[in-house]
Amino acid sequence: MRSAGAPDVEPLLRELAPRVLGALARRHPGDFDSCEDAVQEALLAAARQWPGEGVPDDPRAWLVAVAGRRLVDAWRSESARRAREEGAAALEPPRALESAPGFGGGFAEAGGDDDGAGGAPDEDDSLALLMLCCHPSLSEPSQIALTLRAVGGLTTGEIAAAFLVPEATMGQRISRAKATIRAAGGRFAPASEGDARDAALRAVLHVLYLMFNEGYTATSGPRLARAELTTEAIRLVRLVRERLPDDGEVAGLLALMLLTDARRPARTGADGALVPLADQDRSRWRRAEIDEGIALVTDALAAAPPGPYQLQAAIAAVHAEAPDGDATDWRQIVALYRLLMRMLPGNPMVALNHAVAVAMVDGPEAGLALLADVEAALPRSHRPIAVRAHLLEQAGDVAGALNAYDEAARRTTSLPERRHLEARATALRAVG
Amino acid sequence: MKYLILIYDNPHSRELFSGPEGAELMAEMDVLLKEITESGELVMTEALADPAQTRTIRVVDGAPAVTDGPYAEAKEHLGGFILVDCATPERAWDIARRFPSSRFTPLEVRPIMSPGGAEM
Numbered sequence: 001m002r003s004a005g006a007p008d009v010e011p012l013l014r015e016l017a018p019r020v021l022g023a024l025a026r027r028h029p030g031d032f033d034s035c036e037d038a039v040q041e042a043l044l045a046a047a048r049q050w051p052g053e054g055v056p057d058d059p060r061a062w063l064v065a066v067a068g069r070r071l072v073d074a075w076r077s078e079s080a081r082r083a084r085e086e087g088a089a090a091l092e093p094p095r096a097l098e099s100a101p102g103f104g105g106g107f108a109e110a111g112g113d114d115d116g117a118g119g120a121p122d123e124d125d126s127l128a129l130l131m132l133c134c135h136p137s138l139s140e141p142s143q144i145a146l147t148l149r150a151v152g153g154l155t156t157g158e159i160a161a162a163f164l165v166p167e168a169t170m171g172q173r174i175s176r177a178k179a180t181i182r183a184a185g186g187r188f189a190p191a192s193e194g195d196a197r198d199a200a201l202r203a204v205l206h207v208l209y210l211m212f213n214e215g216y217t218a219t220s221g222p223r224l225a226r227a228e229l230t231t232e233a234i235r236l237v238r239l240v241r242e243r244l245p246d247d248g249e250v251a252g253l254l255a256l257m258l259l260t261d262a263r264r265p266a267r268t269g270a271d272g273a274l275v276p277l278a279d280q281d282r283s284r285w286r287r288a289e290i291d292e293g294i295a296l297v298t299d300a301l302a303a304a305p306p307g308p309y310q311l312q313a314a315i316a317a318v319h320a321e322a323p324d325g326d327a328t329d330w331r332q333i334v335a336l337y338r339l340l341m342r343m344l345p346g347n348p349m350v351a352l353n354h355a356v357a358v359a360m361v362d363g364p365e366a367g368l369a370l371l372a373d374v375e376a377a378l379p380r381s382h383r384p385i386a387v388r389a390h391l392l393e394q395a396g397d398v399a400g401a402l403n404a405y406d407e408a409a410r411r412t413t414s415l416p417e418r419r420h421l422e423a424r425a426t427a428l429r430a431v432g
Numbered sequence: 433m434k435y436l437i438l439i440y441d442n443p444h445s446r447e448l449f450s451g452p453e454g455a456e457l458m459a460e461m462d463v464l465l466k467e468i469t470e471s472g473e474l475v476m477t478e479a480l481a482d483p484a485q486t487r488t489i490r491v492v493d494g495a496p497a498v499t500d501g502p503y504a505e506a507k508e509h510l511g512g513f514i515l516v517d518c519a520t521p522e523r524a525w526d527i528a529r530r531f532p533s534s535r536f537t538p539l540e541v542r543p544i545m546s547p548g549g550a551e552m
Binding site: 139140141142163164165166169170171172173174175176214216217218226267274275276277280386387390412413414415416417418420 | 433434469470471472473474475476517519543544545546547548549550551552
């Protein structure tokens with residue numbers, strides 16, 4: 001329990017987590033999972049001790065030292081276990097142990113001297129960590145979970161709550177993710193230049209985008225549950241941007257997240273029902289986030305040829321700039337979606353959003369004409385059918401719209417979306 | 433994405449699990465459950481008691497009514513379930529296919545509704 005006036009150390013710990021793990025993993029690049037466990041233990045120790053005893057003068061050095069000591073402890077017990085299993089007479093330390101900091105001479109006391117904090121600069125370590133956590137051998141849910149733990153500094157229990165699964169399930173998933181990276185030969189390596197680094201960075205941005213969406217689509221949940229995933233995703237994109245301030249797509253993704261997150265207070269009604277973009281009370285959008293997002297995407301578009309995140313941010317900015325739904329510059333949105341389709345050919349979600357924008361400019365029939373291909377490309381999804389329902393309703397085809405609303409409501413696996421679609425159908429039946 | 437795998441039994445399939453092949457079937461099930469535990473996909477799994485212990489609860493004219501049964505007139509009854517959280521529906525179908533009772537009785541895989549959603 002925190003005593004009165006004790007510092008809230010959690011934000012500091014979350015900020016330091018990737019830097020401490022980066023420092024440790026840099027020294028032991030082949031043993032990422034042991035490093036990660038050791039850092040988690042050090043963070044827990046700090047969360048217990050610092051509120052009562054005060055924050056050390058150099059908190060990062062303290063954490064690196066404690067984590068390093070835990071790592072050596074883990075190697076010692078592992079080596080003893082192996083020796084027992086193999087029946088070996090000699091208790092030989094594994095090779096990694098011989099190079100472990102402080103081994104043999106007794107590890108430095110916590111907060112004492114530390115060869116990590118004053119050693120190599122760590123500015124790239126957080127990025128290298130992100131790239132390792134988003135390793136292509138992992139499934140997307142595992143990439144997100146591992147990123148939240150290793151870079152975000154969240155506990156397994158917090159991540160489990162965010163994904164609405166038991167802690168034991170999430171613990172297994174994270175352990176498996178670390179083992180998979182090791183088996184695939186993934187090593188902690190500071191980001192070098194070139195195509196491989198570029199691909200790794202794109203993977204990181206994609207994982208942060210998915211993390212944001214997981215949180216943004218949440219409409220209920222306990223503290224630090226799903227909705228906090230958006231806060232965490234924004235924090236982590238800011239972390240990437242500090243390291244890569246000139247990357248237009250990093251700026252674009254941050255802008256896209258800010259402009260989307262700004263709508264959060266208006267996107268659900270008092271009863272928890274989803275409010276469509278056109279019907280949202282725009283006075284409730286968060287102005288500071290909109291201003292920052294618009295400034296970011298404006299600068300990024302001026303500086304570099306636009307990438308997909310910048311274009312999506314530009315579309316979000318057009319929505320943000322309209323005082324109400326009717327004043328939206330849909331022609332500009334159609335033009336931006338055309339650019340996006342050229343950049344991401346065959347992406348059915350982009351094609352679907354383009355069809356919606358075309359309907360807003362040229363009428364529902366024009367949108368409907370574009371939908372058949374999208375439905376073929378997304379055969380299991382309710383989304384194109386939900387769009388068809390809205391467009392048929394606008395076109396005055398009540399029977400067709402009702403069929404499509406019912407079909408979309410049956411297909412969605414989202415409770416609030418199902419309620420929304422059923423409510424639209426009920427309202428239409430009442431007038432039709 | 434979470435899926436509920438419903439495992440159906442019939443009197444014959446119960447016999448198979450307790451007969452000479454039973455140990456092999458149980459071992460096969462243990463391998464599958466171990467795999468999905470270690471991968472972090474298993475949320476929970478339980479077996480249900482015999483359908484003879486079922487009680488049906490209804491409210492009739494404002495008063496609760498509890499009746500025994502229904503007894504297993506039906507050829508198949510729900511015998512247990514596995515709740516999994518996995519990356520794709522195909523993976524959930526694959527887990528169901530590999531559950532050993534699938535050779536004798538059907539399993540159903542049903543997506544769980546998510547509390548989140550996107551405004552349209």
